[in-house]
Amino acid sequence: MFPKALYHNCWIGNWEGEDSRSCWLHxxxxxxxxxxxxxxxxxxxxxxxxxxxGVDGFRLDTAVHIPRTTWNRRFLPAIQERVAQRFGAEAAKNFFVFGEVAAFVNDKWNRGSVNHSAQFFTWKERKEYSADDEKAALEMYAYEQQQGTGSQPVSDNAFLKGNAYHAPDRSRFSGMNVIDMRMHMNFGDADNAFHNGKDSDDSYHDATYNVVYVDSHDYGPNKSSERYTGG
Structure with missing residues (x-):
């Protein structure tokens, strides 16, 4: 359907490496x-x-295999622009986009790689990169890996101020929410799911928009054949 020139020409060798965003999956x-x-x-x-x-939102499958710079520069703004053009600013504000960033680990960050962690995709870029999208993707990958997990942005959007609500700060939101993969991995036991999910809340732009994912046709929690503790 499409010429070979429009595809990448390599195989993934490291699922937590740069090539996972730019090579064949299978x-x-x-x-x-x-x-x-x-x-x-x-x-x-x-x-x-x-x-x-007239759809109300998109679930973006395997979002991790596209660089965040490309989502933030091209696809997410284009979605917002089209919704606003057709249905108005309020509809664009409420249009719900969430991505699947499959991280099959029980840790806050996916094996220490920020570029392959779900929460990473909820944030805007924090610096300028080259105008060329391919160069920008490589620059962003290298920069964020160098910054590491300890230098990623944090947010209190999901938390109360004492007992009071507060307006969330949306200024750094990428436009993409995500499936809560860490909670999913621990859903064999509800208590584990709750505490692991809560532990990651500050690293998302706003964890109150995380999509709860118990199981699917692909696998159960922690890739187990059992859906819940006890069978």
Whole structure:
């Protein structure tokens, strides 16, 4: 359907490496070059068709395999722009986008890699990168890996001020919410799920928008064949 030039030409060797964003996932899962303008225009056109049909949001499968810079520069702003054009600013504000960033670990960060952790995708970029999308993706990856988990932004949007509510600060929000994968990994036991999920709340832009994911057709919590403790 598409010429070979629009796909990446490599295989993933490290699922927590840069190549996980720019190489084939499997024999039958060729990787689109999402930093290519022709590919971007095609995908944005697909988003637009569904928006025009009146959908209320998108679940973005395998979002981790596209660099955050590309989401933040191209796809997320395009979605917001189209919704606002067709249905107004209030509809754009309420349009719900969430991504699957599959991190099958029980830790706050995915094996120490911020670029492969769910909460990372809820934030805007915090510095400028090259205008070229391919260069920008590599620059962002290197910069954020160097910053590490201890220098990532934090938020109190999910927390009360004592017993009082407060307006969340949306200024650093990327436009993408995510599935709470850490909670999912611990859902074999409800108490573990609650405490592990709560422990990560400050690292999301606003954890109150995390999507609860108990199990699916793919697997149960912690990739177990058992859905819950006891069978």
């Amino acid at each position: 024999d039958d899962l060729a990787d689109f070059n999402t930093e290519n303008a022709q590919v971007q225009n095609y995908l944005i056109g697909a988003y637009n068709k569904y928006i025009d049909m």
